[in-house]
Amino acid sequence: MTWLITGGAGYIGAHVARAxxxxxxxxxxxxxxxxxxxxxxxxxxxxxxxxxxDGELLKRVLADHAVTGVVHLAARKQVAESVAQPTRYYRENVGGLATLLDAVAEAGVRRLVFSSSAAVYGNPDVDLIIEDTPCAPVNPYGETKLTGEWLVRAAGAAHGISTVCLRYFNVAGAAAPELADTGVFNIVPMVFDRLTRGEAPRIFGDDYPTPDGTCVRDYIHVADLAEAHLAAARRLSGLSGDLTVNVGRGEGVSVRELIDVIGEVSGHTRPPVVEGRRPGDAPRAVASAARATEELGWTASRPVREMVESAWRGWQRHHGG
Structure with missing residues (x-):
């Protein structure tokens, strides 16, 4: 087997390449x-x-390297940006996937892992999100991921491509400092950024129906996520058809709890400030990880504190602090 990883030099992609x-x-x-x-x-x-x-480039790469499977991670992934630039997101996320699937089908590649997202679910009012929970995305980013899943399954059925769609939840941490996320778009680096600049971290709403009033999320270590991609790729050797799997820990952590851990790990312990709710934020979004264990033989093993500690080492390498 030779695997092509699109987006392979990105934060998640490089972890998948390494694993x-x-x-x-x-x-x-x-x-x-x-x-x-x-x-x-x-x-x-x-x-x-x-x-x-670039369809012609894809065809050359698949042929020149005798590619037999693809892990497709390349996509734009910022929710706010997708709201501001929806056509760009549909063009790159859906159009890029369609171009790739055409090249894959023509080359006779029969295995594909698609990087999807829990954003496909929107804001379901359930304790644990299972793969059969209805999908109702609330932003263009989530829409492009759901459309991508439909496209992957349709192309798979049409061309005999076995496919796995991985819906992952909130990704954090780093397997090594040099692999850390260099952006400041997700909650852990956003809190690091404010704390190291002497500013208080922000909590958007503390009046949700949760134990401490702040939103509850499922956080997954990027190294665990990379191992899930490896497990999915290997599962394809015995899979005919399609499979859709949540990738999470199945445990909820509130925003306030996460900020407390970040403060302990970083040594910056400014109390957070509470601002108004953000539109579209669900009170709780936690995965059921049972299908991943059953179908992939994979279970997340790294706790939240390890995610934060590894992310902090990466932050110090790239930003100081």
């Missing part, structure tokens, strides 16, 4: 480097610079 190559899989990465960093890739993993919107 798969360390497990003995032969991998190469495709990345346009709009957010990717070539130095994140393990030694010996080739990097092709380019976009999943």
């Amino acid at each position: 798969m190559s360390e497990a003995g899989e032969r991998v190469l990465a495709l990345d346009d480097l709009s957010a990717g960093v070539p130095e994140r890739l393990p030694v010996g993993v080739p990097l092709v610079r380019g976009s999943s919107l």
